[in-house]
Structures are given as C-alpha cells and as structure tokens.
Amino acid sequence: MPEPPAIAERLVRWLVGGRDADAVAGDLRETYHARGGSALWYWGQALSCAAVRFSGHRRVLPGLGQDFTHALRSIRRNPGYALTAMLCLALALGVNTTLFALLDSLYFRRLPVHDAGRLLLIQRTTTPFCSWREYLEFRDRLRTLRAASTVMFSGEAHVGPRTYGVVAECVSGNFGAVLQPGISAGRWFASDTEDAVVLSYGFWKSKLNGDPGVLGREILLERARLRVIGVGSSTFRGAFPPFASDLWVPTGALPSHGPSGPPVGVIARLAPGSTRQSADAEIRLLDAGLRADPGSARANDPAILQPIRGLLWRRGRRVLQPVVSLMSLLCAAVLLIACVNVANLLLSRAAVRERELAIRTALGASRWRLFRARLAESLVIAAGAAVLGVVAGEAAGRALQAAVPSIPEEGFRGLAFGIDARTALFLFAASPLSAFFFTAASGGRGHARRRRVYSVVQVTLSLTLLVGTGLLLRAMQHVERADPGFAQERRLAIHLYGPPAALRMALDRARSLPGVQDATLASSLLGPDSGGCAALSAAAPVRRTERNTVEPNYFAMMRVPILRGAGFTGAPGVLVNETMARASWPGDDPLGKPLWIGCDAAQRTVAPVVGVVRDTTWALDPVTEPAYYLPLDEGGGDRPVSLIVRTAGEPYEWSRPLIEALAMVSPDLRVYDAESIADAMRLAFWETRWRAALLGSLGALAILLAAIGLYGVVSCSVAQRTREIGVRMAIGAQPVDVQWMFLAEALRLTAIGVAAGLVLSAATVRLLRGFLYGLSPFAPAAFVGASLAWVLIAMLASWWPARRATRVDPLTALKYD
C-alpha cells in the first residue's frame, strides 16, 4: 500500500496537535488508500487542517494550561524556594522600578494635561526664564501660540488657625485655559487680578482632609487674602514636574510678583491649526524684534521652543544626571544578582528534578516543551515577584520621598516618587523578561558547577559595589572636614530679593539690631558662584569665571584675607582670588591691571584690579576656579542675595527677630528663610550624602542577595552530599570536620569571588572619579575593608547550613538515596 506523503503528514500532525493529531492522520490515511493514493488530494486535505488549528475551541498552544497547573503544584509542594526566589526578585524589581520612575520623570514624562503634546516651553539658551515684559509681548503678539506664565515660589499659607509651608506657583490668569489641566472642583482663574487661589488635589486631601466645603474659604498668603475658587485635578501637580505645587495664585493677587517680580517661565500651547514649524518661525521673528531693543540684554540669546518632557529645570537635570547614571548601573547590577540568585535556586531544584526530566524526555517531550514547562514555573515566580515588587517599589519610593527634605534645592521638595501606570507597566514587562533570562540560565547540564560559578559571580558584583560604597564614604568624610576658606561659626544667612536700594536699607536695619555684631551682603553664600566672564583685554577671548558680588566689609566679616592691595573703596575696582591672579598674570603683579568683565561683548565694563584675596573652595571642587569679586551695586542684577550677619550667640536665636525686622523694611523686598552658614555647608553636601546613601543601600541589597545565594549553594551542597557525610561520620569524622568541609567550600568560592571582584573594582572605580573630590579611587583601605567584610559575611552565610550538616544521622544518611 502506498504511503501518504510524509511531509504532508507531518504538517497535519503539527497543525492539529495533541492527541487528535493521531486520529486525524489515521483518518486521512484510511481515506487515502480508499481513494487510490492521490498525493495532491492528500496535500489539499493537509492544508485544510489549518482550520482546525485556528478554530476557536482549540488552544493555540496545546498543553499550556497543563504547564501552569504543573508549575503551581510543584511550587505548592516546595513553597520555601519559590518564596525566596520571589522575594529576591521582588527586591531587585522594586528598586529598578523606582529608578525607572526617576528616569521617566527626568526625561520622558509629559504633563498630565489635556493634549500635552501641544504644550511648549519658551526659553532661552542661558536661562529657562523670561522677564515679565517679554512674557507680555509673547502673550499679546503671538498668533500661533497662547502663552501663560508661571513661577514657583515658597511661602507660608495661613488657613484658618493653621499655617503651612507651601510650594506654590504664581501664574497668569490664562493658566487654566492654556494648560488645560482639568479641575476636580470649582474653576480656574478668569483673569490676572482675581484675589483667588486654586488648591492642588494633594494639598486639599492631605492638609485640609478633603473638606467638601473648601470652595469659598479664605487663605492668607504673603499678606494677601485669597478665596479658594477651585481644587486641581488629582493628577496635575504643577507646570514643572516632578516638582509638585500646593497651590496656584494669579500674578495680580501678589504684589511682589508680576512686573516687579522675578523672571517667569513661559508655557505656550499651540493654537488650533498651528504647527510647530509655524510657531518656531513666529517666535524667531518676534524675538528678533525684542532683542533688537537697545535695552535688551539678550542680544546673543535667542528664544527657542521646547516640548515639555521630563525635568525642565536644567540645573536639576544636571545635578541629578550623574547620580542617576550611577544608580542605573547599580540597579542593573542588583537585578543581575537577583536573577542569578533565582537561577541558582532553580538549578538546585533542577538537580532534584533530574529524574522527572529524564522520564519526560524518554516519553518524547521535546527540548522546547521542557523549556516551556520550566518557563511556566519561572513566570509564576516572576508574577508573584512583580506583585511583591509593587510593594517594594512603593516602599523604596516612600523612603526616597522621606529623604527629600534633606535636599536644600527648594524645587526638589515637591519631588514625588511613586508607582504610577507607566512604572507599573515597566515592572510587569521586566519580570517576565527576567523570568526568561533565569530559565535559560538554569537549563542544561552541569548543575553543581554552574551553581558555584553563579555564586562566584554574585560575590564579585557585590564586592565591587561594596568597594564603591567605601570610597564614597571616604570622600564624604573628606569633603565635610575640609576648610572652605571662610568663617562658618555664628554666621546666619537670610536670603533676600529686591532692588539695590531695598537691600541697602535691609543691611542698615540688620546692623541696628541688638545681637548682630556685623552684617554684610553677598550674591553667593558659599564662595564665588558660576556665571561670570572675564577677559584680559578688549580683544582677548572671554573666559567663564566664577564671581561674587559683595559688600566691601564682606572680606573682613567672613575672614577672607586680602593678600595684596586693598578692598573696595568706592572707586571702580575688582578683586580677584589667588588662582585667578596666578592664572591670568603669571609671575606678574595683577594690581592695577585692567580686567574686562561681562559675558556679553557689547555690555562689558572695565575695571582695574585693586586687590588679591585668598582662595575659597566651593568645597565640592578639588580644584579652585579663578574668581573675581565686584561691589554689590555694580554686579547686582536679578539674582537673590544673601544677607549674612555675625551674631552674638547662637545664630538661630536671631533668625525670627531678623526676619521680622527685615520684612518691615520695604514692600519691594522679598524675605526668604534664614539658615546658618554651617547648616548651608552641610546641606551643600547633600549630593555626596545622597550618593553615599544610595550606593550604600544598593550595595547592602546586593550583599544581602549574594549572601542568600551563598547560603543556598551551601545548603544544596549539604543536601547532595548527605550520603558522603554519613559515610565520613561513620568512619569517624568529628562534627567539626564536617562543618569545616562546607565552610571551606564556601570560603573557597568567596576567595575566588573576592579576587575577581577586586579586579573588577580596580577596572571600574575610575567611573567614580567624578564623585570623589580629588581623592584617588585606588584607596587600599576600601579594597581591603570590603574583602574582609565579605569573608566575614561568607562565613556567616555558610555557618548555618554547615551546622545542619553535622546534625545528619549517619544511619539515615547511609540509606539516603
């Protein structure tokens, strides 16, 4: 009897699948013979079996449900290893999810408003802000865009008897119409001059307990009486995410804002029908007209449109970027360690299941089928880990949130971490991927050796993290102890903003207070700050330098010695620091030499150098930058200024009386909070402290995971060698010898891991160079300390299972299979 075509038959079996494949193939064979063996007919029938494959009642992947039931059953029988795996993975996933949330909010997230794609920020290359006059021009003359203004500030809001420190935005009246952020109660502003306030949803819920009668209540903010006319939608937290505002006030309601106020951020929405290109063109044209004005300082600084994604605050981005890059690397390492852990756990299960797998293979299971079975189990673990990971991620987010107040940058106070839809999506995508990875990593032969290799890899990675943490801690200590070059004790600083006349009045007022021994003004509190430019001659290249604008008695009061020449005497002059004197006039006396000051070639001033002062270190830089000092009247401008007082006693005793006195000085003067210089210095190190804390906690997590891994390896080793232990003990080995057997194995693995880790550390610590403030990354203390720490951890991790080995009863062990 002729055989039906073999390939067609294979096709039939593949399409139909399962047990029916046999039946269908058999039917076809019968009919084939009855019909006299036409191959063409057979092929036609074979192809029609595709209908079976895709019929609604047949599962596309036969046996998938079976895989999952089997996986669940197997996990239920041995919950211990599954829970450990889920926990390890959940920790790593939680940490990574928080990182993703951070990255997302830094770079990608759009504003949670209607049609956010059409919102743009109008900014310049040197600053994200525009002056109020410029904003008015944009608002009135742009056709393709509708512009609104906003500027963040902090203050105290009095609601009834209680006072809250709030972060608020002072916005133009059309803010609601332009951004379209939605509202959950009431309405947005109708005009610039309403004495009204819109509360944020978060503020309303947490501080006012979701009071349903909040509309119409009165709030006192910066001496303005405002009525609550609306509550924002639950997702909108302000125009500059991830900063969160507590409330919004129109510019007309606060006299210190608007035309006489600080520069504003301008957000514009594309008018219906306008395109980005037409808006770009219009802005360029309009802005060119504005900049052509003789009074404009923006000749070389065109306005550009930027879509609103992630963090717009450039300085914030710059500050966070290196930390975030470092964190990303670490979180990836932690995830790797966790996956390796889970792979190890799976491997140890696989050793136990070898027999089951052998039977399945003998019965005809393909490699793919076996892989799928293991994948099903991993996916169940990954799903459990994802759920736990949400909890872990929330916890990590909360912990970060709680640490945020230690950051002095005001805007960060509103930072909100947490799991939202996108991060949850990331979490639920990451877990099956990692499931796939560790399933692949745990398949195949050679279980015992693979487990050991994985354990060594874990030790290597976590040792590297530990070394990094040690280095950062060392740098932190070094920086905090360094002498900044100016006096810190009994100095209190109050941040002010206002015109020079008001500042002068404030200075006089401060000096007249009892308890204040002396007072001075400086634009930059902790030494010269960036933003200055200087050139040695009219034609010489303009170089960016640091600068500080100060009152003449600054140097005396802050104990910054004037090494040569004299201070400011009222005649035009500029003081330079040692570094600048050395760099610009090497070998020569800088006194009397002219200096061209200013970044804008058209608007420079010339002044003779009248003195050289001692360097101060902006303690975060190991290298001192060249800097110059100008007297306050000339350098002024629109930056906040610090009033520094030397107090008779504890600086903070005088903060309240000082602030109250200064608030009375002038309506043009805005008084912010007060802090002692010592505290300001300490806060300035928040970057180092944060870095050390982040790296430290991730490192600790990595070590925890690796220690769990080592524990697992030794446990498994004990379980596998039970018979051998029985034999040894029967022959006469002491418990101590058995214990030592396993400890030695653990120490051997650790030693290899530590050696590899030291090599890896040596290769990668140079990445930390930017964070170490001039210290060498190759500090032996860190390397040696980390290695010793790991040896100790390894002994601890393997002590318990090793001890269990001694409990083995020789008799049962010998019978063990």
Added chain:
Amino acid sequence: MERLGEFEQLVLLAVMRLTDGAYGVPIQQEIEERAGRRVTVGALYATLDRLEGKRLLESWFADPTPQRGGRSKRYFRLTAAGESALAESKAAYDRMWRGVRLKGGSRA
C-alpha cells in the same frame, strides 16, 4: 438553546445516523453521499471540535488498527443536549416549511 449552522446540523445528523461507528472517515463519507457535499478533513474536525466545545457531542479514543498505520480513532456521539438542539432545529424548519409550495411540485 444553541443555534445550529447548516453544516453543524449535517454533522450532527451524520453522527446520529452512524450510532456506534461514528469516527472521522464514516462521518465524512455519510455527508458526502447523502448530502452531496465535499468535506475536507480540516473543516470536519474544526466543526466536530466546535460542537464538542458546545457540549453537543462527546468523544473518546479507541484502539488503533493496521489500516491506519497504528493510529487511534476518535469516536463521536451525540449528547442529550445535542439531540435536543437537533430536534429544535428540525422543528424550526418544519414550522417554516409548513404550507409552502415550491414551483416544480415538491411540497412539504
């Protein structure tokens, strides 16, 4: 009550007619001979699967035979639900046909 499609009714009727010996090959032959419809094995089994999914049929596997090269057979049988579904379909058609006279003479 499930609505049965035309082909589904043919398949159910064929299974019913074959009583004990209803597996793939005779079902196919029955439909081809009596109803004059060409049936591919794929369409047949897709329908059989669907009917089984709707619980109008039940199936079981029987011994292999040498003609089938050692492959087993899958037998089908109507369930009670299947019988009532068929009866309902027939009743519906009967009601529609009552009193209809076709040109050319045949009468319900």
